[in-house]
Amino acid sequence: MPRRKKERDRRRSPTAARHADSIRIALMEVAPAGLKMPRLMAVTELSRSQVVRGLAAYRELAGEKGWPPLVWSFESGYHFCEDADGLERWERQWAEVKYTQITSVIHGVLEPHARLFPKSRWVSYVVAQVNAIQSALDMIAHPQPQ
Template sequence: MPRSRKTERDRRRSPSAARHADTIRLALMETAPAGLKKPRLMVVTELSGSQIVRGLAAYRELAGEKQWPPLVWSWEEGYHFCEDADELEAWERQWAEVKYTQISSVITGVLDPHERLFPKSRWLAYVIAQMNAIQSALDMIAHPQPQ
């Protein structure tokens, strides 16, 4: 029987990361609507930098499941809850742009040289096709056409 995605994700996430996520959520609830930058978040929560990183990753996995508010980051406010549609869309577009750039780097820095070495690889043809599709989707998210 195949494992569900949620089960796999839960299996990878440590219980301590989930606790860190909840600690971060509680700290940000106390400062809402203002946010906290990472150094201040570390002081308030008494978590280390690596615990903050793991807690933030766990927060993003748990937010939908536990109906927590969306958490975003900005230069001005740091980490903060956001319920503004325009700000969320801007953050999502920026996220898509970053991922687009990362995928582009993998294609040009790893897959293209691999293809020059092994031009008949079926595996590589499949990977390149999938990465190009992902790249195209991210580009459409980051740069939507005007309606």
């Protein structure tokens, strides 16, 4: 078993996996519609924190178990999406959010760190890696027309 999979399995509790399965079942019953958080909590009889942990576990388990992709929207709440265009829209929005978050880290933490310690190999390495991630997210969120 690959090392990362073992680490992920160790972090994910069996309880979180059960919560993920409860969420999957609840959403399958209402598909293609979705459920917003309060309704998802009521249907699964889970607390908000249990649903949050269950959603995180769902995202880890979906690929392993062949479960459908789970996305969130203002209109539908949490719902399954097997439409290529819908998934692409969601992925672009996700990339835009992460791009913005990483940009904030670069400007608020890494640049001041680099100014304080200009000869630090560590900060130079981190800045280079995070800039690469930022560029990749920007290309995903804002692809050039072909």
